Structure formats: structure tokens, C-alpha cells
Amino acid sequence: MRGWRVRGRGILLALLVGAWGCGGASSDEAVDEACAGLLPGDLVITEYLNDPEGTDTGQEYVELHNPSRDRVDLRGLALYAARSDGSQEKAYVFTQSVPVAPGSYLVLGDVREGPRPAYVDHAYGEALGALGNTGGLLGVRCGERVVDEVHLTAPARSGVARTYDGRLVPDSAGNDDPERWCDGTGAGDAGTSRGSPGMANAPCESKSTPGGPAADAGVAETCVPDGVQLARPVARPRPGELVITEVMANPRGDDTLGEWVEVLATAPVDLNGLTVGSDSAGTKVEGTRCVSLAAGAHAVLARRTEAVLNGGLPQPVATFGVDLRNSGGVVMVRSGDVLIDAAAYGPAEEGVATQVSALLADASRNDSQEAWCRATEPHGTRGDLGTPGRANRVCSGGGGADAGVPDGGVRSDAGTPDAGVADAGVDAGTPASGCIDRATGRSRAPRVPDAGSLVLTEFMADPAAVTDAMGEWVEVLALRDVDLNGVSLSSGSGGGTVLTSTLCLSVRAGGRALLARSDDVSANGGLPAVLGTFSFNLANSAGSHMLRLSVDGRLLDAVTWTAAAVPGVASQLDPSRSDPGRNDLAGSFCPAPTGARYGLGDRGTPGVENRPCAP
Template sequence: MTPLEPRKCAPRGTWVLAALMLVGGACEEPSRSEEPACEGWRPGDLVITELLPNPEGTDTGQEWMELYNPGRTAVDLRGLMLYSARVDGTQERAYLFEESVPVAAKDYVVLGDVRAGELPVHVDHSYGDALRVLGNAGGVVGLRCAEVVVDEVRYSKSGRAGVSRGYDGRRVPDAFDNDAPDGWCDTPASSDGGVRASPGAPNAACPELSGADAGVSTGTCLSPRTGLSRSVSRPLPGDLVLTEVMADPKAVADAQGEWVEVYARRDVDLNGVTLANESGGRSVLDAPPRCLEMRAGSYAVLAHGDEPSLNGGLPPVLGTFGFGLSNTAGPHALRLSLEGAVLAEATWTGAAVPGVSRQWEGTRECLAPEGARHGTAGERGTPGQENLPCAP
């Protein structure tokens, strides 16, 4: 890959508009109407494969990250948003690609924190100071197009400064698989003891772990998208949101027609996740060997059964649960958890209305609006889809 021409002023694509207002002359930020449009991107169109959050010496100006294009055609980063944050998602900073940055099919592009002078030979494009500095103890980096998260990874601390964190070179770069912590490692030392990083080139294989070093296996599953086996991408607290519940369907009996809707903020699998209610009912979601995949920005339906002729005509059901949902007034709760950690929770006190779901907009709760219809009997609710706004 040929490095781009060096910039003569600070990059403009930062999300922090207040800072941009201080930049004058030729580096002035264009108006919002001039910003490049972003559309047509899907999760997994680019994969984050390596990053150096803790260079030797001063971090400023030396950090970088590597992206891989797994597709069969070239793509252009123009219009995408690159972002970073702490591990908990706070203090997000972002950079908008306003210029053309092409990435050939099956090729890499390296993005760097270069704030002055020419680009180093290993960096293809500079995001300047837009991301400030990446957290050395771990954090989040990602790419998105509007609300579509193309890829996002949580990285952990490198063993020492100057060593990059790389996605295992034995694995095919995949935006689901790279969410699994066991797919990453400090770049191994080469046989000649050279630089422990490979920007713009395939990564080295991570060393095999054994004994106490192996830790707890995340398990594997078969991806319905690719047909290939991969590591389960385990959700963390905040990755999932409970958005809608149908506790009292009219079209069919409760035992066949109750359902719950889940929204994913990140690419995750629901394998091993527990759904439970306030009465002690609980079901572990799984469908071995299949991955219960959820793409970032998508909705999934959990129900008593996956046969539309029996469940009231629900859309495809991702997972099933066996306990019942209460129809009476009183304190109610649904929780998603994994190994004791609560991933998401929804609570309510009202009695169920027959044939009408209950939905949430952030912390706001309401019954599904009149215009929200689904299934064979046109019950009120939007399983597997974005909820209609609550009435004012």
C-alpha cells in the first residue's frame, strides 16, 4: 500500500466541534452540509485486526490501528466514523473520514495518530489528534456508519510498551470472532527478535496456551452466516437491551405466544446467556452447535417456540425460553445475565393488556402504540423491529 501525501495542517475529521471552531484558515471545518454521506455499510465489511495503544516512549503521535477488508471488492472509508472510548464506553472521541481512503479487497489499511510531519512508512492515513490518546490499560475502538457499527473491539493491556495487540493470525479476520478475548494476544517475538508488530501485513499466530495460562474457554459455535466454526462472542454488561415484552397474547395461548425482544449494541452471541424473571423462572439460551448471532443495531425475538403457525406468526425466533410471564399488576422484572453478571434488565408494575406488548424507549415505558401491528391476528407490538414512539 502506498502512503498518502503528508498533511500540511491538522486533520479535520474530529467529532469535537468546539475544538474545530478554533482551527482557522485553510484548515477550517466545512459545514455539516458538506460532510460526506455514509450509507450502504454493513457490520463486518471491515475488521479491526491490530493496534498499538502503548508505543515505547511518548504515546502522542505514535499510536496506530490496522483494518482489514475481507470483501471481494475495494471499499472507501470516506464518510465512516472512527471512534475510541474507555472500556465502559465513556469519554468517546471520534474522527470523520472526509477524504477518500481506499482499501483494496483482502488488504489492510493502517490509521495513525500522526500530528506533524510526513507519515511514517507504516501509516496510510492520519486521524491526527481527534482520538487524543488510546487507553494503555484497555479500551474500545470501532468504526460506524451512522447507527451501523461496522466493527468494534474491546482491547486489553499489552504486556509491555512497544508491543502491539494483534488478532490471531491463524484465524480468518471476522467481525464476530474478533470480539472474543481469546482471539487476541501481544504480537509474538520474531525469530530474529525484531519489532513485535505487523502493521499493514498478516498477523503472526498467537501462541497456544495451556494449563493455568489457558484460562476459561469461551467455547465455539457454528456461524449461520459463514457455515464456519468460530469462538463465541460473549456479551458484556450494556451490550444488550431488553426493548419489548408480550406477556398476554390473544392470538394464541400464553404458553405458545409469549415473547421478549432484545436489542444488540455490539456484535454478540446469546449462547450461554440466561433469561430470567422475578419469580425465579430461568432459561439458558443455546442451540448447539449454532451461534445465536446478533449484529450490532439489530433486534432478536426470544419466544416459547419458533414455529409461526403455533406462536401467532412471530418473525424468526433466535432463542427460546420455557417459563411464563405474569399478566397481573405488581413488580415484574426480566434480566439477561451471563455467568452471574447482569447484561440487561427491564422492570414494570402494570398488568398486561391482552394482545398488546409493553415496550421501552430508554427509561420510558409504554404500551405498544395503536399503529404497531404484527402476526396473524394483527396484535399490537413490533417483535424483531424498531419500536414505534410512545404516545406523548
């Protein structure tokens, strides 16, 4: 569930956000009275059939799950479908009572005439038209309040339902991640369709870790592995599974022949279909053969594959056609619209690659300019310095700048003029005061939060599903559009972390950011997407404790507590007190209710609106 989403009603949303910040009217004014008591997460979309065999008409269905311990009635709610950009929306409004028992599943079907199939509990007829076979939005809302929304993805073939991973507790934040969906495996009651309408889903087959993406992950593209003739689904990397570790932007000789980028795989992945390039252009990795990397393997992507032309590189796995600017820039790897990794580099010294310290080669730590330094080992036939296809050296000081090389980058006193195509356009690098916008790929000034713009709304100090060192987390609500770059999260005992990234750590007004000890879904208990990580412990024992958000020494928000943490239960702010003043009042925080569970089963509502505290 992606929080509050209003199409064509920006003024209304702005007014609502202003009301939250000033302690004014509740956001419930924009909901239908019949369903006003439903909050985001009270219903979860867990399965859909958007591409039946043959004609779609009359065969599509949507499955809803009630994860709470209370009965939910759909009266007043709207089931809607739209294109991915929110246009051409069609909706079905429940005008009569349609109850959903606690913990049960309800199947809504595109049944337009005749009796309903046994697995369909309620028909919405032709109200939604045909669901998008390869993309689109599907959701339920009460007035303007979105209760849950997911992005549709394509099954591997027609007649196969898409299902949320049965390993995980159905969760309206977790189901935003397309990697947690996979093709259904059972026949169920849907005849020839593979799915499990009305029943709990089977676990997705993970390619690497429990709770990870399914083998097909909704990607219909296939490739043929070496040594075999049968094609298999492409195993595209998730963010963090492919890391940019070295960049040669200014080789000796012709740049259009000798530029290269090195990547490191942290899990078994295929590069097929990925786009490699800069902030303004990219080249897609094509081919019917699988371009596969094992976990821990390095690979080189270059302008040319012929060793006689590229300066004697090890065999590149693929080529790209984008000019890497000598004045500095950014290298990006994308999978469709998903940014897998990005790295900024400074002015390039001729014949010298810039590389990530071997100790900092992951997709989070390589965002810091302090992680990069100049290469020192010669390679190839032209005397260039770099380690293409091999592990990098440890930079001086364990990862920062080399002595004599400013800012952890390469020297600015480049030698002879570039013999390649002249670099065009403005510098794509990231100035010290800027960040790279994830949507546009371009550098901009960060939106610095001020007092009143961020609210601490929930924290998990003692997870039960995983260890504290992996599963602790803090939720932050933004009351206006902000970036968290430079924001410090700290405890009263002195521990603290400043959030830093080359990319903008953006949170939209009304959105919630998760800060956690780990951003690895297989290790952190199944949290939804984590925006940033912190390294200190949250106290479990009774005593005087504090969490603080600040920026440049200015306090943004703080909360205090004295009670001991309940294992496996988050402490959450009552939604009626979602501002930096009222969250200080006694009784503002309470244990997450029993029916609010996420990931592997701990109690909490990470990334979605909190449940009201009991009187």
C-alpha cells in the same frame, strides 16, 4: 462489533427499532451519505499499538482490514476512541477519499508532525489523543452505525502491538472476544515495536485449542509455577473452562470455618486473580505462586485452610471470605468483569453438600436445577456428606433430583440451628420464574418475548469447516430487550430445544443472538459468542423445511425453505426485511456472499448485520 451503540441517544435508537418492527423507515437514516453503503463487518479492526515504548505521542497505530471483495472508501467514516464506558470519546472523521482494496490492510497512525513511517498509510494526528494502555473502546462508524468496535486490552509489555488471531478470518463479531487477541510476535516495519502493521497477522499461540486464547491473552499478571523461579503469564480460564460442581453452604459446626466450594477445570488454568463469591460479594485469589489446575482436576476453595478448623477437608487451593447463605443463594466465579461460571443452590441441609451429577459437570448443564442433588458420601472429621476434591456421584435418574428431595436440591428440613454467623439479607436463590442477571448478579424476572420481538435472520445448515453436529447455527435478531429463557427453537420435523439457564439469556434491542450446536469456539468453526445451544439437525437436502421460535406455545417467528443447503454457506435474510412478517416473503433469504466469512472460513455473518441480497 457490538451492533448498534448510541451514546446519549436512547430516544433515537428506540425510534429506529420501532421503525424496523413496523416496516417503516430504514435505519440508514442515521448514517452519513458518504458511507451509507457500509454495513457492520465491512471493515474489521485487526491490530493496534496502544502502548508504544517511551512516549505514546506519535507512535500509536490502528490497522483496518477489508474482508469483502469490493473496494471500501473511508470517506464519511469516523475513527473513534473512548473509555470503556463510552465516555470522553474523541473522533477523527475522514473528509477525503481513503480507499481500501479488497482483502487488504490499511494502517492509521498517530502521526502529528514530519513524514509518515513507511507502515502508516494515513495519519489521524492528535484527533484521538492517547489510546488507553490498559482498556477502552476503539471503533469505526458511519453516523450512528457502528461498523466495528473492539475493547482495548493491555500488552504484556510496552512496545508490543495487540493482534487478532491470524488463524481466523478477520471478523467484526469474532474480534469482540478478547481471548482471540494476543501480543504481536513480529518486528514488522514498526522498528522496535512487535507487530505486523499492514500485513496478515501471525497465529496466536494457543494454550489449549486452535483459535483459543493466546498465552498472555492480554493479561499482564504473572505467577511463578511450583518448582521454578521464573514467572510466566497467568492462564486465566475462559467461560466453560472452570465449572462449579459442589457447594457446602451449611456444614456442621461454624459456617465461617467449614463452608467450601468445589470447582472442576476442563482445561489447564490458573486461579490467580479470579474472584469467588456470591451475588453480592467476593474474594480475589491472591498470591505470587501459580494456583494451577490441570484439565480434569478438581479443587476445593474453602473458608479456612487448616484441616482441624474446616472439618478435615483435603487441602484447599485458596480461601474465600463470603458467607454462603443457608436459605439458598448463588455462587459465582469471575475473571475481572467476565463471569466464568455461576451456580444457584436451594435451602441447605446441615452437614450435606449439594453437588452436580457426574454426568452433567459442565458450565452449561450445571445451570439447571435438575442437574443438582444432595451428597451421600461422608468425608472429613465431622461426618459431613460430600465429595470435596473428588468426582461426584451420578444423581438418581442420571442427574435430577434424589427421591425424597424436592427440586433437585438439598432438604429444607435442616437439622440443628446453624452454629455459624447468622445469614443476613434476602434469599439470593433463583425462583422458578426468575433468572440471574449477568451484569448485576442478582435474580430478576425474565423479559419474556412476544410476537414481533424476535426475528430469525440467518442459519447455517451445512458447515464445511467442521461437522454439521458441531458447526450448525441459527441467528436471531431482537427488536426489543428480551431474555431467551424458556424460548423454544424447533424444526418442522419435530426436533426442538427449549433454552434454559439459571442466568438470564439476554439480548438487547437491535442485538443478535447466536444459537448453535456447540458453544466451543475450537469445535464450532470459530463462531463468535454463542448464547444458547440446540440439539437437533438442520436439514441439508431439498424439501419442505421449517424453523420455529416459540414461547409457552405461542409462535414468535417461523421461516420455511425448500432448497438444498450449499456446503459452507449460510442462508441469510435481506436486512431490509428484518421483521417477522417480511422474512416470510419469497426471496427474503439468499446465500451469504463470498466476501462475508467468519471463523475458519465458512460464509456467513453470525452476530452482525446481514449483507443485502442481490436483486
